[in-house]
Amino acid sequence: MNRNEIVEGLKGGAVVALSSASFAVLFGAVAVDNGLNLPEVALMSATVYAGASQLVGIELFGQHVAAWLVVLSIFAVNFRHVLYSAALTRYLTHFSLGQKLLAFFVLIDPQFAETVRRAESGKTITLEWYLAFAATIYVPWLTFSIVGAAFGAMIGDPRVWAIDVLLPLYFLGIVVGFRRKPNFYPVVLASFIGSILGYQLVGSPWHVSIGAAFGVLVAALLPLSPPPGTKTAKAGHS
Amino acid sequence: MNFALDPATAWxxxxxxxxxxxxRIGGYVLITRMSSxxxxxxxxxxxxxxxxxxxxCAPAFFNGGLDIKIxxxxxxxxxxxxxxxxxxxAGWATAMLCRHAFGL
Structure with missing residues (x-):
């Protein structure tokens, strides 16, 4: 047990937990509004554990859409996680199979972003850090979903305390942190345009997949320029 | 509130x-099947x-009001x-200022 790794994980996760607490409350409140009860809200936050897709599922649930269509929509919204687990595999090669299966269960957007950032700064991803970070987000996510379900109607407008800006700001900060990666500017520009087009023409949450596809495609088509130093490190893992 | 899980909803x-x-495991399964x-x-x-x-974060910026953009x-x-x-x-304080001091 490395105490330092755990402490760093707890600290990093706390920032995310704070940013997503309002989102969890919102989810709980909307879910009850759409016909779920408290244990169902808890079950969904505990097992699906993917904020945006949970809201999409709830939205469709409220409209009494066929069950398979609800599941398919959640699958589509979460499809980006296929890219996450593919990109993360190289940093988790020292985990056992059981540890990997657990690690992938909690692979949400900030978990992915922070793990990549930590690994790229030269640190080894330890199980202690990874799970401490995950638990610090998972437990409040579940708790605040339940709070939202129980007291949803009593919570006022999140705009008053500007809680609604925290998540976009958080993701913005992580994007800026990647600015020295190869192809950063063309990729971000393509994703930005793609997600806005997707948002306007197809609608949320499809803009995530469409925008990501734009950015990833641009990176794949640009001339290959292996950054010095990273190539050999990665070759060792693959 | 009803506290019983509805089986259809639970499933x-x-x-x-x-x-x-x-x-979440799909990418891992695919990538480990490739030799290189x-x-x-x-x-x-x-x-x-x-x-x-x-x-x-792009749609929040693009569709948000002046407060979010600033x-x-x-x-x-x-x-x-x-x-x-x-x-x-800094971003949070700016949003609070925009909303409560400047009414954006």
Missing amino acids: LIIAAAAATYLT IPPRLEAALNAVPAAVLTTL AMLVALVVSLKYPGLIMLA
């Missing part, structure tokens, strides 16, 4: 959870973090020099 949630877990990763695929995978996270621009500038928590605080 729907379990199915959604299984579909989500499938996406083609360079263009590697370039694409390297772009995943920036590409996906951009889509999570807050995100301030946070962007601050994040070039300062760590995440300071950036969050």
Whole structure:
């Protein structure tokens, strides 16, 4: 047990937990509004554990859409996680199979972003850090979903305390942190345009997949320029 | 409030959870089946973090009011020099100022 790794994980996760607490409350409140009860809200936050897709599922649930269509929509919204687990595999090669299966269960957007950032700064991803970070987000996510379900109607407008800006700001900060990666500017520009087009023409949450596809495609088509130093490190893992 | 799980709803949630877990291990299963990763695929995978996270904040900027736009621009500038928590605080304070002092 490395105490330092755990402490760093707890600290990093706390920032995310704070940013997503309002989102969890919102989810709980909307879910009850759409016909779920408290244990169902808890079950969904505990097992699906993917904020945006949970809201999409709830939205469709409220409209009494066929069950398979609800599941398919959640699958589509979460499809980006296929890219996450593919990109993360190289940093988790020292985990056992059981540890990997657990690690992938909690692979949400900030978990992915922070793990990549930590690994790229030269640190080894330890199980202690990874799970401490995950638990610090998972437990409040579940708790605040339940709070939202129980007291949803009593919570006022999140705009008053500007809680609604925290998540976009958080993701913005992580994007800026990647600015020295190869192809950063063309990729971000393509994703930005793609997600806005997707948002306007197809609608949320499809803009995530469409925008990501734009950015990833641009990176794949640009001339290959292996950054010095990273190539050999990665070759060792693959 | 009714505190009993409705079986149909519970199964729907379990199915959604299984579909989500499938996406979370899918990339791992695919990538470990390849003996080597083609360079263009590697370039694409390297772009995943920036590409996906951009889509999570672009619509907020594009569709948000002037308050959100200013807050995100301030946070962007601050994040070039300062760590995440300071950036969050600066953006949050800007949004609060915009809303409560300037009525944006």
